[in-house]
Amino acid sequence: MKFSGILVVQLVLIALCAFVVGEWAANFPYPSPLIKPILSPKLRWPTEQVMGWIEAQNIDPAFKKFFYRDPERQVPRGSSLVAAADGLVQVADYHDGVTFLVIGLSFWDVHVVRTPIAGRVESIDTAGVYYPRFPTREERDVAFFLHDKAAPVQQIVTLGTSIGQVKVRLLTSYWASRIKIWAHPGQILNKGQRLGRILLGSTVVVEFPGRVELAVKKGQRVLAGETVVVGSATKP
Amino acid sequence: MMRWFWTEGRFSWPLVGSILFLSSAMVLTDLAWRTLVMPVESLIASVAGVGVVALLIFIGVLATRRKRSS
Numbered sequence: 001m002k003f004s005g006i007l008v009v010q011l012v013l014i015a016l017c018a019f020v021v022g023e024w025a026a027n028f029p030y031p032s033p034l035i036k037p038i039l040s041p042k043l044r045w046p047t048e049q050v051m052g053w054i055e056a057q058n059i060d061p062a063f064k065k066f067f068y069r070d071p072e073r074q075v076p077r078g079s080s081l082v083a084a085a086d087g088l089v090q091v092a093d094y095h096d097g098v099t100f101l102v103i104g105l106s107f108w109d110v111h112v113v114r115t116p117i118a119g120r121v122e123s124i125d126t127a128g129v130y131y132p133r134f135p136t137r138e139e140r141d142v143a144f145f146l147h148d149k150a151a152p153v154q155q156i157v158t159l160g161t162s163i164g165q166v167k168v169r170l171l172t173s174y175w176a177s178r179i180k181i182w183a184h185p186g187q188i189l190n191k192g193q194r195l196g197r198i199l200l201g202s203t204v205v206v207e208f209p210g211r212v213e214l215a216v217k218k219g220q221r222v223l224a225g226e227t228v229v230v231g232s233a234t235k236p
Numbered sequence: 237m238m239r240w241f242w243t244e245g246r247f248s249w250p251l252v253g254s255i256l257f258l259s260s261a262m263v264l265t266d267l268a269w270r271t272l273v274m275p276v277e278s279l280i281a282s283v284a285g286v287g288v289v290a291l292l293i294f295i296g297v298l299a300t301r302r303k304r305s306s
Contacts, residue, residue: 007246014252017259024266035267043270 041066041108050107054173054200067200070112073225075192081117081212081230082192083222084168085204086110092214099212101229103204103222111198113170114225116206118191119161121183128153128171155179157195164209170196171203192225250298257290 023032036044045063053059059067075082084101086109091102105111154171170179181196183189198204208230216222216229241251265283272279 004245010247010252014247014255017255020259020263024263031270032263032266035263035270038267039270 036062042106045107047107050200067107067111069110070194070197071110073114073192073223075190075225076228079232080228081208082114082225083216083227083229084116084195084206085113085198085222085224087204087222089216089218089220089222090203092216092218094211097210099208099210099214101206101208101214101216103206105198105202105204107200110224111200111202112224113168113195113198113204114192115159115189115195116168116191116208116229117159117161117163117166118193119159119166119189121185121187121189122158122160122165123156123185124181124183125156125158126154127156153179155181155196157181157183159189163212166209167205167207168195169203169205169207170198171205172198172200173202250294254294257294261287261290 020032020034023034027033030046030049031039031044045060045066050059050063053063083103085103085105087103087105089101090104091100093100153173154169157168157170159166159168170181172179178199179196180199183195189195206229212230214229215231216227222229240248242248261283265279268282269276269279274282
């Protein structure tokens with residue numbers, strides 16, 4: 001009886017250890033919830049885990065909350081053009097009279113897409129195959145058939161701007177297949193204004209008319225509404 | 237042998253200490269594996285090194301306690 005207090009302390013310590021080990025084992029190879037708060041977002045939610053959630057259409061609420069963040073941006077003044085999305089520049093090239101700027105977004109980037117230049121929304125078009133949220137058996141069979149095949153889902157926002165037509169293509173994967181456009185045809189948008197959001201793994205392609213001198217290079221990290229991609233916009 | 241685990245109506249402190257050490261070492265190793273950019277071999281060597289040092293300290297403490305009690 002003399003040591004009952006010590007025994008309780010020991011039992012608490014052992015229970016704590018069992019809890020820590022249990023959490024670690026239950027979540028392995030992914031991080032235990034106990035160490036998640038001190039990890040960077042990329043380590044907290046590894047790619048394989050996020051991919052698994054997407055395929056199962058069951059995304060972790062904490063990741064969802066992180067994913068839906070929408071920070072304010074300091075849009076630079078002047079005639080410069082800004083990046084439309086957060087991510088890495090994958091292509092910055094000129095083809096057939098159009099300058100393409102392709103930005104690849106990772107799961108951990110902000111997925112809010114912004115206008116690269118002020119303008120009027122001329123049209124919003126859809127291209128690709130949509131995967132329904134709650135598919136029928138037949139739709140699911142088609143989905144499996146299309147798995148691993150190129151089935152991009154995209155929304156193309158065409159802006160009438162001072163330099164001509166600028167197109168912003170929002171692409172998502174077949175499995176994620178959800179894009180929200182907040183703008184509507186006829187709406188006048190400022191530079192760096194929110195245009196829409198892509199849900200999960202995605203790409204944003206901006207098409208500038210004519211040959212445009214891009215201030216960013218392949219592999220460079222850009223921020224939507226903040227990073228200047230074209231120093232000074234002039235009509236081609 | 238039993239007193240290594242249970243003594244005087246409680247667990248022996250070396251046992252509790254070992255459990256605490258092993259579980260915290262496991263969590264810290266996992267954390268190091270995720271955050272430090274180092275080859276697995278180096279990580280294993282570092283963990284083994286820390287383990288050996290801890291074991292030596294543990295044996296030393298036990299030996300000192302035994303001397304005192306005798």
